[in-house]
Amino acid sequence: MSPRDRRALVLGAAVIVTAIFALKGLPRLWVAVTALSSRHQAERLYVARGRSALALMPALEDSAHLLTTRLGALAPRLLDATAESEATAELAGLLGHLALQQRARVDRSDGVPDSAVAGDLRRVSLDAVLETDVRGLADLLGAFSTGDPVTEVTRLRISAQDPSAGGTGPEVLRIEVRLRGWYLPQEPS
Numbered sequence: 001m002s003p004r005d006r007r008a009l010v011l012g013a014a015v016i017v018t019a020i021f022a023l024k025g026l027p028r029l030w031v032a033v034t035a036l037s038s039r040h041q042a043e044r045l046y047v048a049r050g051r052s053a054l055a056l057m058p059a060l061e062d063s064a065h066l067l068t069t070r071l072g073a074l075a076p077r078l079l080d081a082t083a084e085s086e087a088t089a090e091l092a093g094l095l096g097h098l099a100l101q102q103r104a105r106v107d108r109s110d111g112v113p114d115s116a117v118a119g120d121l122r123r124v125s126l127d128a129v130l131e132t133d134v135r136g137l138a139d140l141l142g143a144f145s146t147g148d149p150v151t152e153v154t155r156l157r158i159s160a161q162d163p164s165a166g167g168t169g170p171e172v173l174r175i176e177v178r179l180r181g182w183y184l185p186q187e188p189s
Contacts (some may be wrong), residue, residue, distance in 0.1 A: 001117075003136070003158045012094060018049075018153075018181075019148060022148055026056040029034065034048070036076075036152050039157045045177035049114070057163055059133065066119075075184075076149075077149050077150045078149055078150075078181075078182040078183055078184055079091060079094075079123070079149050079182065080149070081124075081183045082183070082184070082185055082186035083185060083186065084122065084124060084183075084185070085111075086183075087124040087181065088111040088124050088126060089152070090149075090183070090189070091124055091126045091179060091181050091183075092109045092111075092126055092128075092148070094128065094149070094151065094181075095109055095179060096109075098140060098143045098144065098147065099130055099132075099140065101130065101139075101141040101143065102140040103132060103133070103136045103139075104130045104131065104132035104136045104137075104138045104140055104175075105130060105131045106128060106129070106130050107128075107130065107131060108128065108129050109126055109127070109128040109129075110126070110127050110128075111125070111126055112125040112127050112178065113125075113126070117181070120184060120185070121180070121182050121184055121185075122185055123180055123182050123184070124180065124181055124183060125154075125178060125179070126178070126179045126181075127155075127176070127177070127178050128173065128176075128177050128178075128179060129174065129175070129176050129177075130174075130175045130177065131173055131174055131175070132170055132172070132173055132175065133166070133169065133170050133172065133173060133175065137158070137173055137175060140175075141156075143155065144179070149181055149182075150181065150182070151179050151180065151181045152179070152180045152181070153177055153178070153179060153180075154179075154180055155178035156175070156176070156177050156178075156179045157175070157176040158173055158174070158175055158176075159173070159174045159176075160172075160173055161174075
């Protein structure tokens, strides 16, 4: 074999190896480069979001401080209870106290299931039946709206005795009311 033939064989082998690499290796290399490029882009986006979140950190700290301050101001206006049964009893006690101050009589009060939640705060509801006169009713509703802890009347039904009954005493109103309040339950230990 002449040196010219050897060169032709080596050059032919090199062309065949290059063609195989080009047909098999380049597509795989292209897929790998594309995947790495998209991963790099996603990581850059993740880092950019992290940096923007860190840039907001002072504003978030201010918001957290403000929220803590507002929650601290709200705390005295909540029912002094850590469980639903305690909160219902506290609400019933508050109703009895306010009724006594406003010349009303509590006939009955029953806890009502309530599933309202606002963050960690829980709401408790109470249905009650009272008897009083018009002035006592007005004073009682005023006491509900301005008292601490904050209570909310969500249902009110007023009925009077039959006027033809001919009673000589003061008018007695029967009041059915649903009263609601908020409490902060104790965290599980």
